[in-house]
Amino acid sequence: MVNKEWAKVKPPLSAPVLTSIDKQKYQFMTPIQAAVIPLILSCKDVVAEAVTGSGKTLAFVVPMLEMLLKKHKDSPLRKDFVYAVIISPTRELATQITKVIQEFLEEPELSHITLALIVGGRAVDKDVETLQKGAHIVVCTPGRFEDLLAERKQLNLAGRVRELEFLVLDEADRLLDLGFTATLTTILQYLPRQRRTGLFSATQTKELQDLVRAGLRNPVVVSVKEKSTISTPLLLENYYIIVEPQDKFLFLLNFIRNRKMVKGLFFLPTCACVDYWADVLPVFLPGIKVFAIHGKMKLKRSKILEKFREAENTILLCTDLMARGLDIPEVEWVIQWEPPTHPAALVHRAGRAARGGAAGCSLLPLLPTEDTYVPFIKTNQLVELKDWRESSDEIKVTEKLRDKVLKILHDQQLKDRTILDKGQRAFVSHMRAYSKHECNLLLQFKELPLGHIATSYGLLKLPLMPEVKPEHKLQFQGPKEEIDFNSIPYRDKQKEESRLKKLEEYKKTGVWPSKKKKKKQAQSESWEQAKQSKEERKQKKRKRKETKQNTEVKKGKKRRAVTQAEIDELAADVALIKKLKNRKISKEQFDQAFDG
Structure with a gap:
């Protein structure tokens, strides 16, 4: 558990060496970055909690790019593989993370790494086309990523993530608050277990702890707070x-x-x-x-x-x-x-x-x-x-x-x-x-x-x-003055024209015209009619239930009526049929034995 006052501090000497690009852009790290980056680079799963605005995004972006650089030196990154996935609760946050990563990818040393933003609100075909061109890093929202994992005809994303190195769940508690628990569980089933995982949030919840147990292997919990x-x-x-x-x-x-x-x-x-x-x-x-x-x-x-x-x-x-x-x-x-x-x-x-x-x-x-x-x-x-x-x-x-x-x-x-x-x-x-x-x-x-x-x-x-x-x-x-609400117009001429037509019909019939006429008719039924309809539905339901029970009883009796003698007789008949088929007895012998 790490607790530090809010102050920009230098990276610890024991931390893995960062690239020259990172040193030039970020000479200092915030407490959450100083605590988390060395852990991720030493192949640890991390659950990070820090106050909002403390620099959590760079805490996972920097080690992610460092890991991809190291992997590329060992063997070039394949164009059709996804090596890192960042899941965010909203499109706006996913877009913001993408822009942060893009700033890094402008450097020559990182220009070979490809990036894709995959969010809802647009055609799935466009996302499929983007991923087919290649994306080593995918920043996404959970619903759209789950849809693409299930899509096998054109993309086969499930096959592309089999070499995944790093998974990040940003604002993880918010992901669970928005009801993405089942979606995240499905996504985790597609991803390889031999990966690094980071959960980043400003608050810890019971639901988040459950997700940690399901998706992380021996995680290190880091809590960076400014004051108690x-x-x-x-x-x-x-x-x-x-x-x-x-x-x-x-x-x-x-x-x-x-x-x-x-x-x-x-x-x-x-x-x-x-x-x-x-x-x-x-x-x-x-x-x-x-x-x-x-x-x-x-x-x-x-x-x-x-x-x-x-x-x-x-x-x-x-x-x-x-x-x-x-x-x-x-x-x-x-x-x-x-x-x-x-x-x-x-x-x-x-x-x-x-x-x-x-x-x-x-x-x-x-x-x-x-x-x-x-x-x-x-x-x-x-x-x-x-x-x-x-x-x-x-x-x-x-x-x-x-x-x-x-x-x-x-x-x-x-x-x-x-x-x-x-x-x-x-x-x-x-x-x-x-x-x-x-x-x-x-x-x-x-x-x-x-x-x-x-x-x-x-x-x-x-x-x-x-x-x-x-x-x-x-x-x-x-x-203070009396108002005729029917005289208040819509500024939109088309809406106002439609409203005036409905108002005219209302004056004639006393009923405001609506698309939900069937519902209104049902509501206008007399109490006696409604009661009768309800009773009829109950009787039909009762008859269906009785019919189903009688059928089950009959089936049950039939099953209980089968005796051992009948089973033995059936076995003897089957044996005769096999003898006839294998030509061990003639047709006449079969007929005589079967009838006897």
Whole structure:
């Protein structure tokens, strides 16, 4: 177990000699690199745990390239073989790792090594074609790699990995959180056992320990921590602020306006929340570029992330998709709408700032009913949250400001029904996510003032939810004037034309037209009809069960009726048939014996 303060240290003298390329590019190594690189190069399996932003990527990239260089000197690397596989939980992280490796491969000594990025979101045929051209190193996501291992007709990837030297599971705990346990088990079955394996993560879990036992042989566990009292980088300052639910957006808006940040990350609870605030927030932040990214953006994500990296004075609205592994050094502030569903995610979210020894800050607004989260997270995750109210920067929220902001939010929805729909979906998805919170003993859904929260969203009306009580309706602050919701148009002309046709039909029939007509018809059945149909289904099921049981009983009786005498008689008949076949008896003798 290795425990060191955060500081850049020279490689230990006992470590295997690194290439001149590595010495030129990296004269110093971080503690995790100094601990892990010698172990991997001495043919050890490694389970590495270190705080986010501590340099885990280079801790496996450098020894991987060193191993391939050594193997190439012994015998040239074959074009059709894969010698190293790096499995990452997301496409974004896989792309980032690929770029790091590409920088090394630009050196003449490493130019013979080929690299392939294999992720979902594109045609499998393209990945097959890429691997057919040759890839000594494959950086991939687990689902796509499993698909390619099962594909035998064109590629036979299972045959190409039989000389595999090194397997890396990056952010291994996140791989398991996303439900890739079965996929990883399948992948491990295809890979040779005589290989080096590295598991890298910021946290250790029971599931991860199970995977270690299944996939590693006598691994060395390395845990590099900066202090025994915290689990985030030393130069990261973590703050919290208690705000009233109806003022949360106002506070965060003013907070962002008052910061002259180069880059900031704003974590929201769900994909629907990201979509809604991405539409309405730019109006309030004219001097700041607002980007949005979440897991349902299959093809756009890479382009959006690249634009965010290149921009300045910008903020990225995102879900926990961006909480793990991604390295954007300029991020100064991490802002969160509320505590993440899993406590460990708070460490990963905050760790997007203060990377590589730089300074950074994070802010978590909490409702008055959520104040117990502060001591909980200190005990559970070793994260100490400082009270922002004790700082010199005071963020004021006035009644006048609230009315002004709400007016702008309402106007945006009145001009475009799409924003109205997105706001409703965002609020509902947020409440559902909150109700499934892992810390539901501290963050209780029943204590939420839903009306005040809907006010903070700037909604025109409260969504139709069974959880919305009369007291919530009294809390809600909607538009002051009466609104005819049927008159709110879509800005998209095609959608608006479709909506008007449906509205016309609704006025005639009293039923809103939908593709799910069959379902509606079933729902409109009378109670008596529904009861009768249910009884008929029960009777049919009962008859099938009885028929099956009777058949099994008959078969059972038939089997029990076979006696030893019948078996002996059958054996005698078989013996007669064999004698006839071998011409030991004539046909007449056979007939006489068989009939007798």
